[in-house]
Amino acid sequence: MGVVEKIKEIEEEMARTQKNKATEYHLGLLKAKLARYRQQLLEPASKSGPAGTGFDVQKSGDARVALIGFPSVGKSTLLSKLTHTQSEAAAYEFTTLTAIPGVLEYKGARIQLLDLPGIVEGASQGRGRGRQVVSTAKTADVILIMLDATKSDEQRRLLEYELDAVGIRLNKSKPDVVFKKRTTGGFNTTVKLTKTDEKTIRTILAGYKLHNCDVMIREDITTDEFIDVLIGNRKYIPCIYVYNKIDSISLEQVDKIARSSKSLVISCEMDLNLDYLVARIWEELSMVKIYTKKRGAHPDLDDPVCLRKGSTIETVCDSIHRSLAPNFRYALIWGKSSKFSPHAQKVSLSHAVQDEDVVSIFTK
Numbered sequence: 276m277g278v279v280e281k282i283k284e285i286e287e288e289m290a291r292t293q294k295n296k297a298t299e300y301h302l303g304l305l306k307a308k309l310a311r312y313r314q315q316l317l318e319p320a321s322k323s324g325p326a327g328t329g330f331d332v333q334k335s336g337d338a339r340v341a342l343i344g345f346p347s348v349g350k351s352t353l354l355s356k357l358t359h360t361q362s363e364a365a366a367y368e369f370t371t372l373t374a375i376p377g378v379l380e381y382k383g384a385r386i387q388l389l390d391l392p393g394i395v396e397g398a399s400q401g402r403g404r405g406r407q408v409v410s411t412a413k414t415a416d417v418i419l420i421m422l423d424a425t426k427s428d429e430q431r432r433l434l435e436y437e438l439d440a441v442g443i444r445l446n447k448s449k450p451d452v453v454f455k456k457r458t459t460g461g462f463n464t465t466v467k468l469t470k471t472d473e474k475t476i477r478t479i480l481a482g483y484k485l486h487n488c489d490v491m492i493r494e495d496i497t498t499d500e501f502i503d504v505l506i507g508n509r510k511y512i513p514c515i516y517v518y519n520k521i522d523s524i525s526l527e528q529v530d531k532i533a534r535s536s537k538s539l540v541i542s543c544e545m546d547l548n549l550d551y552l553v554a555r556i557w558e559e560l561s562m563v564k565i566y567t568k569k570r571g572a573h574p575d576l577d578d579p580v581c582l583r584k585g586s587t588i589e590t591v592c593d594s595i596h597r598s599l600a601p602n603f604r605y606a607l608i609w610g611k612s613s614k615f616s617p618h619a620q621k622v623s624l625s626h627a628v629q630d631e632d633v634v635s636i637f638t639k
């Protein structure tokens with residue numbers, strides 16, 4: 276039996292099994308098995324189709340944003356609107372057959388926007404180019420799930436399912452669980468577990484032949500979230516739901532969609548709300564701009580270094596040249612993250628930078 280059939284069998288068994296206290300850990304075990312088979316499906320050695328790798332498009336710029344959606348929702352039209360790249364758009368499905376990168380310039384940052392082929396149900400299991408598309412989504416810093424506002428919201432659930440199946444967790448942060456292999460087993464929680472229990476977790480660990488390990492759980496997690504931590508290669512990616520073609524629905528409908536969280540309404544055809552979309556992408560990327568300054572010169576305001584929020588002076592060094600960090604002596608910093616603004620503060624590599632800081636780096 277192939278992996279796809281095994282997955283189907285487990286999914287059927289799970290659907291058949293009633294959810295209650297007595298079946299809880301059996302279901303947990305099935306979930307863990309399912310996760311393992313899905314993993315196998317994505318491994319390059321898998322026989323069931325091409326490798327689980329994405330399209331071979333070089334990452335460029337300061338961040339990557341991927342467009343995911345069913346065919347003909349307007350992904351290519353959007354790419355052509357927001358970037359200088361023209362991606363063919365047409366009224367028939369599967370117009371786009373490969374990944375088309377474009378560059379979105381905003382606040383001095385260069386953001387790579389990736390137009391991708393449309394996907395259909397079953398994409399994660401290797402139907403069509405779907406698996407390549409969802410694998411490419413894994414490399415994005417932000418995912419735009421693009422939807423046709425004239426169609427049912429079922430499309431959104433299907434897309435979420437396909438992304439989930441390749442290990443992408445949308446708008447979630449990594450569960451606070453620490454897990455170490457040891458010679459003796461320990462189990463600690465700092466919170467009361469209401470969605471799973473110790474027995475379920477121990478059963479799953481045993482299923483993975485991990486009898487001796489330390490588990491420290493610091494959040495009220497579900498069984499699925501525990502499996503995510505155990506498997507380890509999950510990607511936690513921010514996502515915006517972009518509803519296109521609002522020129523074709525009623526104002527009441529537009530209003531309703533626009534109110535739900537992480538959702539945004541646009542019309543590529545009528546140029547509605549596209550500026551707002553770009554501002555929201557920027558927000559989700561959580562980027563900061565750092566200006567560099569040479570000794571005795573004015574800061575270079577034309578060419579900022581753009582980094583993700585939470586970056587340190589070390590990240591600044593690495594993004595300029597790899598020789599900087601190893602030869603680092605100190606940095607001078609002016610701006611929000613400096614205590615002594617407007618005077619410079621002397622800081623080390625581990626200093627966290629903030630938006631619009633001005634930095635001078637001194638090497639040995």
Ligand SMILES: Nc1nc2c(ncn2[C@@H]2O[C@H](COP(=O)(O)OP(=O)(O)OP(=O)(O)O)[C@@H](O)[C@H]2O)c(=O)[nH]1
Binds near residue numbers: 363372521523542
């Ligand atoms: N009414 C309306 N039509 C739109 C809008 N944006 C795009 N379209 C139309 O939708 C059709 C599909 O657009 P594409 O950009 O090719 O869609 P896609 O998602 O890239 O499609 P695939 O590459 O086939 O997956 C085209 O006929 C566009 O003209 C919009 O805002 N409103």
Ligand SMILES: [K+]
Binds near residue numbers: 347348365367368369
């Ligand atoms: K199309």
Ligand SMILES: [Mg+2]
Binds near residue numbers: 351363370371390391
């Ligand atoms: Mg297209």
